[in-house]
Amino acid sequence: MTQIAGRTALVTGANRGIGKAFVEELLAAGAAKVYAAARNPDTLNDLVAKGAGKVVAVAIDVTNPDTIAAAARELTDVDLLINNAGVANFAGIVSAPDAAPARAEMEVNFFGVFDMTRAFAPILKSNGGGIIVNMGSIASFVNFPVLGSYSASKAAVHSLTQSTRAELAAQGTSVHGVYPGPIDTDLATRFPMDKTSPNAAVQAILAGVETGQDDIYPDPTALVMRDNLRADPKAVEKETGAMLPA
Structure with missing residues (x-):
């Protein structure tokens, strides 16, 4: 069983929502x-203040490889x-006016994970192997056209x-x-359905990591959606296809 206790973690997008709950x-x-990472580390001041010396703010823009490389040079204890x-x-x-929304989502959601993984995999190896957690979505398995490119x-x-x-x-x-469904963050405000709190979701995620769930x-x-998809x-x-963009 994998333990979270004693680990040195790095969380991207840590200034709000699920990222803040992760910290x-x-x-x-x-x-x-x-290590709590955001494009603007000043947005992490409250987390740092509450962290009793265990939270360190880091400037990482996952769309900027230079900031990722700089972090990898400094944060050599991450596991x-x-x-x-x-x-x-x-x-x-x-229906999008152009490709800009899709390109922005791919830069953050895909290439951000791609670049962070490539930068930190050697560090994890040097620290005994370590753990990577990638935030996908239930939309990883079925497209919601209102969020088509996402x-x-x-x-x-x-x-x-x-x-x-x-x-x-x-x-x-x-x-x-x-692969979460709707979590009660800014992203889900447009969806009128029951939502899980970020902290409850993160508790379940960390429990899944500790018990070795892929x-x-x-x-x-x-x-429910996982079971329905199976x-x-x-x-x-067909159900999600009815959620068309305005």
């Missing part, structure tokens, strides 16, 4: 240190990487997770994919 729940689980930073532009694929970017994250899980197994690095569904909606994927596709 809080990692500390509650006994992490020794948490738990949480690729949480993400963006949703609520754009369809055909869903495509999260499908790419799922595929990346499978590839890196295979590639990094030999160095002792476990790679976990997380694929983690951290909320009731995700679990039973009748075309029915789920």
Whole structure:
């Protein structure tokens, strides 16, 4: 069983929502240190103040490889990487005015994970293997057209997770994919449905990591959709396909 206690973690997109909850729940689980990363580290001041010396603010823009490389040079004690930073532009694929929303989502949601993983995999290896947690979405498995290009970017994250899980197994690095449904963050405000709190979702994610789950569904909606996708994927596709962009 993998333990969170004593780990040195790095969380991207840590200034709000699920990222902020990750910092809080990692500390509650006994992490020794948490590097909280955001484009503007000043937005992390409250987390640092509450962290009792265990939270360190770090400037990382996952769309800027230079900031990732700089962090990798400095944060050589990381043994738990949480690729949480993400963006949703609520754009369809055909209905979007241009490709800008899709390109932005791929840069953050896919290439951000891609670049962070490549930069920190050698560090994890040098620290005994370590853990990577990638925030996907239940939209990794079925497209929500109201989030058409976002869903495509999260499908790419799922595929990346499978590839890196295979590639990094030999160095002792476990790679976990997380596939939430609606979590009560800014991203989900447009969806009128029951939502799980960020902290409850993160507690479930960390429990899944500790028990060695490759694929983690951290909320009731995700679990129901997972089961429905296994039973009748075309029915789920038709249901989500009704959620068309405005």
